[in-house]
Amino acid sequence: MAKQMKKGGILKSGLGCLVIGFAFLVLVGLFSSGGNSGRSANYTASNNTATNDTTPPQTPAPAASQPPQRSEAEIAAERRAEKIDYQFSAWDGSHRAFVKMVKSVMNDPDSFEHVKTTYRVLNDYLIVEMVYRGKNAFNATVTETATQAFDLNGNPVSADTIMADIQQAVEENQAAMEEAEAARKAEEQLRAAEAEKQKRLERNASEAVRAIEKYLIGKDDAQAREKLEGIIEKYPNTEGATEAEKLLEQLK
Secondary structure, eight states: OHHHHHHHHHHHHHHHHHHHHHHHHHHHHHHHHHHHHHHHHHHHHHHHHHHHHHOOOOOOOOOOOOOOOOOHHHHHHHHHHHHHHHTBOTTTOOBHHHHHHHHHTOSOGGGOEEEEEEEEEETTEEEEEEEEEEEOTTSOEEEEEEEEEEETTSOEEOHHHHHHHHHHHHHHHHHHHHHHHHHHHHHHHHHHHHHHHHHHHHHHHHHHHHHHHHHTTTTOHHHHHHHHHHHHHHSTTSHHHHHHHHHHHHHO
16 A cells, blocks of 8 residues: 555656646747847847948949940041051051062062052052062162052052043043033023123113103102102112112102
8 A cells, every 4th residue: 555655656746747847848948939039130120220320322323425426437437547557567567468469579589678668549549669679680689669559458450440440530520520610600691690680670770760850850749759669669779779769858
């Protein structure tokens, strides 16, 4: 009997301890969760506050400046100049293709020495002149001058090609000159016709004023005034109109 009671007491005591321990763990978990949540919230709020306080104000980026617009003529002129410059060496100013042409016919190509190169532009062609030195068949160094025409792409062209283009340009220019001359003559004719017209108006206005002075003024001043006003209206900007205005003033 004593042993049974002892066992029952031990069981009850063990169950009580388990219940108490479980309750303690639950309470510890709740307090830990609440503390961490509070700290996490406080940390987040603190970070947000710090971020808001230290972020510099946003300023709009300046608009990129646009390059000035160029005309088609300016672009074409620039490309033309680039084509010409590309044909010449930046080292000594020689024309690359011309140097190869000259060397190909020299007695000793290895003796070639460039002296200077000049050129002029003729329509769409370059007339290139090059002074160079080299050894002849007698092994003597001589100075020579060579001239050759090239197009804007650096291709050699013959004199016949250039002359044909020049002739065409001359003919087109001749036609333009003839048109200009015809226009000039037409303008002269129109100016002469205008001058003749103005002379005729001046003559008619003066004759009308003389007739009014002779036959109406002093005899029928009312009709004279009417006729004078008609002259002023019909022949403006003439000497006769100016005389008519003076007579009107006298008749008032």
